[in-house]
Amino acid sequence: MTVMSQGHGANDQRAQLEALYAAMAPKGLLPLWESLHALVLAEPQSPAKPWRWSYDEVRDHLMRAGDIISAEQAERRVLILENPGLGGLSAITPSLYAGLQLILPGEVAPCHRHSQNALRFVMEGSGAFTALDGEKAVMQPFDLVLTPAGQWHDHGNQTDQPMIWLDGLDIPTVRLFDASFAERLDVAAHPETVPAGDTLTRYGHNMRPLRGSLADRRPSARPLFHYRYADWRPALDAMASSAEIDPHFGHALEFLNPADGGPILSTISAHVRLLPAGFETRTRQATDGTVFVLVEGEATLELGDQEIRLGARDMVVIPSWVPYRFQAHSQTILFGYSDKASQMKLDLYRECNH
Ligand code: GTQ
Numbered sequence: 001m002t003v004m005s006q007g008h009g010a011n012d013q014r015a016q017l018e019a020l021y022a023a024m025a026p027k028g029l030l031p032l033w034e035s036l037h038a039l040v041l042a043e044p045q046s047p048a049k050p051w052r053w054s055y056d057e058v059r060d061h062l063m064r065a066g067d068i069i070s071a072e073q074a075e076r077r078v079l080i081l082e083n084p085g086l087g088g089l090s091a092i093t094p095s096l097y098a099g100l101q102l103i104l105p106g107e108v109a110p111c112h113r114h115s116q117n118a119l120r121f122v123m124e125g126s127g128a129f130t131a132l133d134g135e136k137a138v139m140q141p142f143d144l145v146l147t148p149a150g151q152w153h154d155h156g157n158q159t160d161q162p163m164i165w166l167d168g169l170d171i172p173t174v175r176l177f178d179a180s181f182a183e184r185l186d187v188a189a190h191p192e193t194v195p196a197g198d199t200l201t202r203y204g205h206n207m208r209p210l211r212g213s214l215a216d217r218r219p220s221a222r223p224l225f226h227y228r229y230a231d232w233r234p235a236l237d238a239m240a241s242s243a244e245i246d247p248h249f250g251h252a253l254e255f256l257n258p259a260d261g262g263p264i265l266s267t268i269s270a271h272v273r274l275l276p277a278g279f280e281t282r283t284r285q286a287t288d289g290t291v292f293v294l295v296e297g298e299a300t301l302e303l304g305d306q307e308i309r310l311g312a313r314d315m316v317v318i319p320s321w322v323p324y325r326f327q328a329h330s331q332t333i334l335f336g337y338s339d340k341a342s343q344m345k346l347d348l349y350r351e352c353n354h
């Protein structure tokens with residue numbers, strides 16, 4: 001906003017203000033009245049752009065990287081999906097990061113831990129693992145695996161196929177708070193602590209170890225870290241065959257933390273949707289900019305004034321508050337993650353279902 005008044009006085013005031021600003025600037029002082037309406041917006045105007053990444057294109061570049069640099073050398077061999085509206089920030093939305101990670105047969109991505117929360121959504125390959133505090137989660141396509149903040153994790157592939165997954169992290173959120181700590185373990189792979197799948201057995205069936213029993217060894221606030229496609233996909237099918245369909249979401253299920261019924265990570269929420277062939281969602285908008293993977297099917301996403309065509313494994317980001325709707329050309333399965341978990345904690349989340 002510019003301060004206005006009439007006639008000759010305006011030039012005079014402007015000149016005085018400019019002189020004031022020039023004198024203040026070296027002292028770290030700025031006039032709020034010049035920027036108030038750009039700082040306190042009437043509604044979200046995300047600098048992030050709606051954007052689609054074709055899986056096949058990203059994969060080609062990632063495989064080329066695989067020819068040039070090892071997972072061990074890179075620490076994490078990942079192509080960052082950077083939003084073109086957030087250049088230089090390694091961010092897909094202002095609060096979230098996304099990347100595609102490749103682990104080739106025989107490789108290990110060495111063990112480290114950090115303040116950032118991470119999720120992995122498997123795109124391709126079968127039988128490679130993420131180990132969390134020394135417990136392997138053996139991964140299949142479209143499994144969701146978590147590495148919550150502060151827990152040691154390494155990735156390995158003892159199969160004969162490459163494995164590729166989508167990494168979703170809260171890197172920009174942690175950067176906002178200047179709260180990043182990270183360290184490497186002095187060995188590449190954490191020593192095995194319990195058999196693969198142990199936690200899924202104990203926490204993955206709407207049960208938990210009896211308190212105080214020997215079996216109770218995971219951090220109690222967030223024990224479960226593996227959500228299998230083999231479990232969530234049939235659940236969506238069962239819903240689709242019986243339940244009424246939600247006009248904005250289709251058939252949708254949110255992944256939850258069994259310890260408290262809340263979101264999977266302290267900063268990140270994730271869900272899956274099934275849209276029957278021919279189904280068109282009604283338009284909605286929400287403050288949680290969301291990253292989607294189209295798991296199966298073919299769909300058109302109407303996003304603001306754009307139309308984006310999505311095929312299997314394509315990834316797309318819907319920035320905060322941009323109105324969107326999906327049209328499913330064949331039965332479509334979507335995976336999505338967002339910062340809704342953070343926004344709910346901060347009392348910021350809003351949605352509008354049209
Ligand atoms: O696998 O731990 O894409 O630390 C970015 C940072 C993956 C990981 C990323 C990470 C990781």
